[in-house]
Amino acid sequence: MPSRVEIIEKVIAYKKFFFKLEEARFKHELYNGEMSDELLRLNLERGDSAAVVMYDTAKDSVILTEQFRYPTYEKGPGWILEIPAGTIEKSENRDPTVTLRREIMEEIGYSTRALRHICTFYVSPGGTSERIHLYYTQVSPKDKAAEGGGIIGEGEDIRVLTIKLAEALGMIAGGKIVDAKTIIGLQWLQLNRNRLQTR
Template sequence: MPDGVPGVDVPDRRGRTGLDRAGRDLDGNPRVRVREVELLSSSWYILRRTTFDYLRTDGSWSAQERETYDRGNGATVLLYDAERATVLLTRQFRYPVYVNGHPDGLLLETAAGLLDDDDPETAIRREAAEETGYDIGEVRHVFDVYMSPGSVTERLHFFAAPYTADRRTSEGGGLADDGEDIEVVELPFAKALAMIGSGEIADAKTVMLLQWAALSGPFAGRDR
């Protein structure tokens, strides 16, 4: 084996190096001085520990340490049929929620995925096709959100798009090579919205898009 640290000065399993450099050149906030960045893991995504000085409001400097998990940025889309008042969601197993108290780990979600090397709109078209089997048309950008800013760097781009039966090109279900086994679920919008209150829909991005759809999106002002 070559000498060195994978992901730092020799390639990790994904061929990356220099992963300990992230954040060292930040200069947008003069109250933050990054002192050290340590790569803890790059098995697939990237876990770093950063030590920095932070200028408090009382004028004193405080040494702080944070671990950040970098899995890249992502995108999600709410697929809706305004005429039929339905939405198209997915159901898949999520081990992290299963180990943290969810009864079976199966979450109802809007289609979503990481950007990889694509722009957000290209990525969400790809993910919608892979997961639901629908080739979506015009998409509407809704907002961008940091989903867990205390520890995860991910910024998620939210979209909405109409779907119709004639746009379905495959069965969907995700990529078997990636271990995906995704069920496509069509629900009346009113039922999906009610499932937030019952706890049957407990995924943050899905809750946000459903509530947006009810407040200012395609179902705003409708009797439900």
């Protein structure tokens, strides 16, 4: 497998909030062993994120959030059903579990039990370096510790829904759940549900 990469130049073309657009000129090794011509590519750097599948084994239900996501507005639907997630902040030492405990309390209002890592994946490797660290946690109504709903000062208005797993999977098939991390997480749960319920 090719492994050599020659970075010629990297510049920040644009930066605002936590978004940074990087412009890079480079060469990379080809499968025939030679080096490519000089290439120009853009990379949207916005840091990594963490997301969690929250499953109530007794009720065979998952907890989802619904909130307005502007980038989806023009193509629809605008309001997106998702598993809880958030950007990993530098102050959290780039630890996804710290991020998730904060986000779960802010968005859902639940205290968190053990978090189990499922996988880490690139969101869209042709255009952004962002990765999502996907986790699983088991919950029950007794874990409810606060109202949730997001932070008003950050412009968040989050609806919390508890949905039967079968219904959520049907919403994927019916095109009502269109968020990739949520689809990946729920399909993982579908594959592992029986084993998790026997624990």
